[in-house]
Amino acid sequence: MENEKLVSEFLSLVKVEDPENIYAKEISNGKYFGLPLGSIIEAEKRLRANFERSIAYFSMEFGLASSFYNKFSSLRPVSLHNKNQEQEVFSNYRLADYFFTLKLDNIIDIPLYSGGLGVLAGDTLKTMADYKLPAVGVGMLWNTGYFRQKFWFKYGQMPERIHWDLYSYPGLIPLKNRIKISLNSEELHLRLWKYYVYSYGQDYALPLILLDANIEPNNEKNRHLTDQLYRSDDGWIKAMQRVILGMGGALALKELGYTIDIYHLNEGHAALAFIEKARKLKVNERDELKRHFVYTCHTPVEAGHDRFSPDELGRLLQKDDFALARELGLDTGGMINLTLFSMNIASRINAVSKSHQKVTHIQFPKYKEKIKYVTNGVHTHTWISDRFFALYEKFLSAFGDVRANPFILAEVKRLRDNPEFRGALWQGHQDNKSGLCDFLAKWGLSKDVFTICWARRVAAYKRPSLIFQDVERLIAISKKLGPIQIIFAGKAHPQDNLGFTYINEMLDKVDRLNQAYDGLKIIMLENYEIALAKMLTSSVDVWLNNPLPPFEASGTSGMKAILNGVIQLTTLDGWVCEAADKNIGKIFGYKSDEGKLGNEHDLHMSDDSSALYAAVEEMAQLYYKTNRQGKVDISSKWLDTMIDCIAAGAEFNTYRMLDEYKRLVWNMA
Numbered sequence: 184m185e186n187e188k189l190v191s192e193f194l195s196l197v198k199v200e201d202p203e204n205i206y207a208k209e210i211s212n213g214k215y216f217g218l219p220l221g222s223i224i225e226a227e228k229r230l231r232a233n234f235e236r237s238i239a240y241f242s243m244e245f246g247l248a249s250s251f252y253n254k255f256s257s258l259r260p261v262s263l264h265n266k267n268q269e270q271e272v273f274s275n276y277r278l279a280d281y282f283f284t285l286k287l288d289n290i291i292d293i294p295l296y297s298g299g300l301g302v303l304a305g306d307t308l309k310t311m312a313d314y315k316l317p318a319v320g321v322g323m324l325w326n327t328g329y330f331r332q333k334f335w336f337k338y339g340q341m342p343e344r345i346h347w348d349l350y351s352y353p354g355l356i357p358l359k360n361r362i363k364i365s366l367n368s369e370e371l372h373l374r375l376w377k378y379y380v381y382s383y384g385q386d387y388a389l390p391l392i393l394l395d396a397n398i399e400p401n402n403e404k405n406r407h408l409t410d411q412l413y414r415s416d417d418g419w420i421k422a423m424q425r426v427i428l429g430m431g432g433a434l435a436l437k438e439l440g441y442t443i444d445i446y447h448l449n450e451g452h453a454a455l456a457f458i459e460k461a462r463k464l465k466v467n468e469r470d471e472l473k474r475h476f477v478y479t480c481h482t483p484v485e486a487g488h489d490r491f492s493p494d495e496l497g498r499l500l501q502k503d504d505f506a507l508a509r510e511l512g513l514d515t516g517g518m519i520n521l522t523l524f525s526m527n528i529a530s531r532i533n534a535v536s537k538s539h540q541k542v543t544h545i546q547f548p549k550y551k552e553k554i555k556y557v558t559n560g561v562h563t564h565t566w567i568s569d570r571f572f573a574l575y576e577k578f579l580s581a582f583g584d585v586r587a588n589p590f591i592l593a594e595v596k597r598l599r600d601n602p603e604f605r606g607a608l609w610q611g612h613q614d615n616k617s618g619l620c621d622f623l624a625k626w627g628l629s630k631d632v633f634t635i636c637w638a639r640r641v642a643a644y645k646r647p648s649l650i651f652q653d654v655e656r657l658i659a660i661s662k663k664l665g666p667i668q669i670i671f672a673g674k675a676h677p678q679d680n681l682g683f684t685y686i687n688e689m690l691d692k693v694d695r696l697n698q699a700y701d702g703l704k705i706i707m708l709e710n711y712e713i714a715l716a717k718m719l720t721s722s723v724d725v726w727l728n729n730p731l732p733p734f735e736a737s738g739t740s741g742m743k744a745i746l747n748g749v750i751q752l753t754t755l756d757g758w759v760c761e762a763a764d765k766n767i768g769k770i771f772g773y774k775s776d777e778g779k780l781g782n783e784h785d786l787h788m789s790d791d792s793s794a795l796y797a798a799v800e801e802m803a804q805l806y807y808k809t810n811r812q813g814k815v816d817i818s819s820k821w822l823d824t825m826i827d828c829i830a831a832g833a834e835f836n837t838y839r840m841l842d843e844y845k846r847l848v849w850n851m852a
C-alpha cells in the first residue's frame with residue numbers, strides 16, 4: 184500500500200511517457216529501476232518549493248559512470264546495443280593482437296560524454312546528491328553519443344557511430360513534456376527525458392533533464408541536431424546545439440515547474456539560457472538577472488572558445504535575441520564569442536585551478552576582479568577501487584568513516600610507520616594490478632613489472648606521443664633496470680586532424696617495436712571510456728601526465744589515481760601546481776613563465792622527452808629496488824609516496840570542490 188502510494192506520487196510529479204507499457208515494472212514496489220523511489224520524490228518536491236535556493240547545473244556532457252556506480256537494474260533484458268562490444272588491442276605483440284580481443288561484457292556507460300569535462304559534470308551531480316542539495320542537471324540526450332573509436336593500422340583512428348537503445352537503458356525515462364524554441368524562421372520542438380543521479384547512500388536522487396530534438400513535428404534535418412556530441416564540421420549544427428542546451432534548457436526548467444535561483448554554466452556552451460530569461464526585460468531587470476548566473480570556465484586553449492559569425496547567428500535567432508547576443512558577446516575579431524558572453528552575464532566566474540586562474544586573468548584582464556578559482560576534484564565513491572575502500576575502512580576507521588567523510592584520507596599519514604598498513608597497501612595495489620594483468624592476460628603482462636599509463640583525450644597540448652619520442656632510450660632503460668610495460672588509451676576529436684596524426688604516429692612506432700617485446704611491452708587500448716578509466720587509474724604503478732604548461736586547465740585523471748595510491752609522473756600544470764609540495768611523485772619538464780601565456784604550438788618535445796626519460800629511469804630504479812620479482816621491501820620510499828598520494832586525495836575531491844562552490848560561487852553560507 185505504502186509502495187503504491189509512492190508510485191502514484193512519483194507519477195504525479197514526473198509525467199512519464201507511456202508508463203503502463205514500458206515502465207510499469209521498472210517503476211513499481213517503491214523502486215525506480217531497483218533503487219528507492221522515495222529518494223526521487225524528496226528531490227522533486229524540493230526543486231518545486233520556494234523556500235530554498237535551487238541550482239540548475241548546465242553542461243553539454245555528463246559522464247556518470249552508470250556502468251558501475253549506483254547501477255540501476257532492469258527487468259527487461261539489456262539490449263545488445265547497450266552492451267560493450269569486443270575491442271581489439273594494438274600492441275607490439277602482434278600475434279596476440281591477431282588472435283585475441285578484449286571482452287567487456289557489461290552495459291555501456293550512458294553515452295552522453297566525451298571526456299574529462301563530462302566526467303567532472305557527472306562527479307559534480309553525484310556530489311550534489313551526496314550533499315542533498317536542491318539541484319538539477321540540464322544536458323542533452325545524444326542519440327548517437329560521441330563515437331566509438333577503432334584503430335586502423337597505417338591509418339590511425341576510425342570513428343564509428345554508436346547505436347544505443349534509449350528505451351531500454353536502465354534509469355532513463357522519456358517524459359510527456361514538450362517544449363518549443365521560437366527561432367527566426369521556424370520553431371524547434373524538444374522532448375524531455377530524465378535520468379536520476381543517486382547519492383552514495385541512495386537516500387536522495389537528483390534529476391538530470393535531457394533535451395532531445397528527435398521528434399515530430401521537427402523536420403528531418405532538425406531531428407538529427409541531438410545526434411552527436413561536439414559535431415563541429417557544420418557551423419549551423421554547432422550553433423543549434425548551443426541554442427538547444429541554453430534556451431531549451433531554460434524553457435525545460437520552467438516547463439517542469441522548478442523554481443531555480445542559480446543558473447550554473449559549466450562551460451560557455453549553455454550561455455544562451457540568459458537570452459531566454461532576459462527576453463523583454465528592462466535594462467535594470469537584466470542586471471538583476473545576472474546575479475542569478477554563474478560560470479565555470481575550463482578552457483585555456485584558443486580552440487576551446489566557442490565563436491559564431493554574426494551572420495550565422497543572425498539568421499538563426501529572432502531579431503531581439505540576436506541583438507542581445509551581439510551586445511553581450513561580440514569580440515574584437517567581430518565574432519560572437521560565448522566565452523566573452525558568459526563573462527558578461529555571470530555575476531561570479533571561476534577558473535578550475537589556481538594556475539588556470541592566472542591564465543584566465545591574462546586572457547580576460549577586464550574581468551580579473553570577478554574571476555575566482557575552484558580547483559576541480561573527483562568523486563571519491565566513483566573512483567576509489569573496492570579494494571582500497573576496504574583498506575581504508577580497515578585502517579582509517581579509527582579516525583572516522585571515509586565513505587561519509589573523505590577528508591579523513593589525510594589521516595593516512597599517521598599510518599606511515601605501521602608495517603601492517605604498508606604491507607596491506609602494497610598488497611591492495613598488487614591485487615588491483617593483477618586484475619589489469621588478467622584482463623590483458625593474452626598479452627602476458629606481469630604484476631611485478633614496472634607499469635606506466637597515459638590515458639586521456641588525445642589533444643596536441645597534452646602531448647600523447649612524448650614518451651614515444653625516442654624509443655631507443657626506453658629500450659635502453661629496460662635493458663639496464665628491468666622490463667617496462669606502457670599502456671596507452673585516448674580518443675581524438677574526430678575533426679582534430681592533429682590528434683588523428685598523433686594516433687597514427689604512435690601505432691606506427693608500436694609496430695616497429697615488435698622485437699623489443701620481452702623488455703618493453705606497449706599496449707594501446709581502443710575506445711577509452713569511464714569503465715576503462717576506473718580500471719587503469721587504480722591499477723598501474725605510475726600515472727603519466729605530460730601536458731604543455733600552462734595549457735592544462737586542471738586535469739582530473741591524476742586525482743583518480745592518487746585515491747588508489749598510484750604515483751604521479753607529471754609536468755607542472757593544472758591541479759599539480761597545487762600538489763607540487765605534497766610528494767605525489769615526480770615532476771619534470773618545461774615550466775611556464777608566470778604572467779605569460781606562452782605558445783601552445785611550441786610543444787618542447789625534444790627537451791621534455793629527455794627530461795621524461797631521465798625521470799622514468801629514476802622511477803624504474805626505485806621500483807625495482809622496492810619490488811624484486813615479487814620480493815617486496817615495504818620500507819621503501821615508494822610506499823611513502825603512495826601514502827602521500829592518498830593523503831593528497833583528501834583535498835583533490837569533489838567534496839572540497841563543492842564546499843568552495845558554495846562559498847565562492849553560489850554564495851551559500
Ligand SMILES: *Cc1c(COP(=O)(O)O)cnc(C)c1O
Binds near residue numbers: 298
Ligand atoms: C577522468 C577522465 C578524463 C580526464 O582526464 P585528464 O587527465 O583530466 O585529461 C578523460 N576521459 C575519461 C574517460 C576520464 O574518466
